[in-house]
Amino acid sequence: MNYVFFDIDGTLHKEDIFLEFIKCSIKERLLNSVIFLPIIFISFLIYLVNTKGKFGLNLILFFLFLGISESQLGTLTEKFCKSFSLKMTPFDNALKQLEFHKANGDQVIFISGTPVEFIKQIYPSFFNTTNFEVIGSITRRNFGSFYLDERCIYKNKKTMLNNRFNAVLNFSHGYSDSLSDLPILTLCDKAYLVDKDGSMTSFDPEVR
Numbered sequence: 001m002n003y004v005f006f007d008i009d010g011t012l013h014k015e016d017i018f019l020e021f022i023k024c025s026i027k028e029r030l031l032n033s034v035i036f037l038p039i040i041f042i043s044f045l046i047y048l049v050n051t052k053g054k055f056g057l058n059l060i061l062f063f064l065f066l067g068i069s070e071s072q073l074g075t076l077t078e079k080f081c082k083s084f085s086l087k088m089t090p091f092d093n094a095l096k097q098l099e100f101h102k103a104n105g106d107q108v109i110f111i112s113g114t115p116v117e118f119i120k121q122i123y124p125s126f127f128n129t130t131n132f133e134v135i136g137s138i139t140r141r142n143f144g145s146f147y148l149d150e151r152c153i154y155k156n157k158k159t160m161l162n163n164r165f166n167a168v169l170n171f172s173h174g175y176s177d178s179l180s181d182l183p184i185l186t187l188c189d190k191a192y193l194v195d196k197d198g199s200m201t202s203f204d205p206e207v208r
Contacts, residue, residue, distance in 0.1 A: 002172040004101045005184055008112040008119065010177030011194045012098070014089035017114040017122065018137070022060065024080050029064050036063035052180065054151040065146040073146055081121035088122075091198035094175055101173065102131065109133045109169075111161060111184060113153040135160050158183040175200070 009016045026033045033040065040060055047056030065073065101108050110126060112119060116136040119126060126132045135157070140149040152160050161184065162168055174181075174188030177195070185191045185205040192200045 002101075002104070002106040003169050004106045004108045005171045005174040005176075005188060006094070006098060006108060006110050007176040007178070007181055008110055008123070009114055010196075011175055012091060012094050012123075014091065014196070014198070015084070015087075017084060017118050020084060021077075021080050021118065022064070024083070025064055025076065028076055029068070032064050032066060036066070039063050052154045054148050057151070058147040061147045062143075062145045067144055068146060070141060073141065077117065078121065081118060085122050089198075091194060093198055093200050094194055097173075097175060097192075097200075102129065105131060106172070107131050107133070109135065109161070109171075111135045111152060111157045111181075113137055113151065115139045115148070133164070135164055154180050155183050157181065158187075174205075 006012065009018075040063055043056050043059035043063070045056075046059065047053075050056065068076075098108065108131060110119070110132065112135070114136050115138065116134060117139065119134055119136050126134050135152060137148055137152040138150040140147060150156070150160070169187065171184075171188040172190065174185045174191045175194060176185060176191075177193065179185075179193075182205055188205065190202060191205045192202050194200050
C-alpha cells in the first residue's frame with residue numbers, strides 16, 4: 001500500500017481555517033477583544049516573532065476566549081465552520097489528485113495545523129473514509145478559556161505522525177503549499193508545492 005501526504009490549508013483550499021476562525025471570533029467576542037486589546041496586541045507581536053511556536057498564539061486565544069462556556073464555544077465553532085465551508089476557495093488540482101489517490105486505494109494522511117474538530121466539520125468525508133487518516137492540532141478547554149495543547153506544524157508534524165503510527169513512514173506522494181512542511185516532504189518520493197492560485201509544481205525537497 002502507498003502512503004500519501006496532504007496538507008490542508010493552502011493546499012486543498014486557499015484560506016487558513018484557524019486564522020479565519022480567530023478573525024471571526026474577534027468580531028463575535030467583541031467584549032473580550034476590547035477589554036484585552038493591549039494584551040492581545042502584544043501577544044500578536046510575540047506570535048510574529050515566532051510564528052511556528054504556540055506561546056504567542058495561545059495568549060491571543062486565551063484572552064479572546066476567556067469566560068466562554070463549552071456550549072458557547074461549540075455554537076461559535078459550528079457557526080464558523082458552516083460559513084467557512086460556503087466561502088472557502090477550493091483548489092481543483094489538489095482535490096483531483098486527492099480523488100485519484102482515493103480511487104487508487106492509497107492510504108491518504110492529512111497532517112494539518114488546523115485543529116481536528118474544525119477539519120471534522122469542514123471536511124466530514126475525511127473521517128468517514130477507511131483509507132483516510134487525519135492528524136491535526138489538539139485544543140484544550142481549561143482555566144475558563146480555550147487554547148492549543150499541541151500545534152501540528154513544522155517539525156511537530158513529523159513527531160505527531162510518528163506518534164500516531166509508532167514508526168517513520170515513507171510517502172509515495174506529498175502535497176503542501178509551504179516549505180515549512182519539509183520535515184514531511186523529505187519523506188516523499190514525489191513532492192508537490194501548491195501556489196496561491198492552486199497550481200501545482202513538482203520539486204525535490206532534498207535539494208532545499
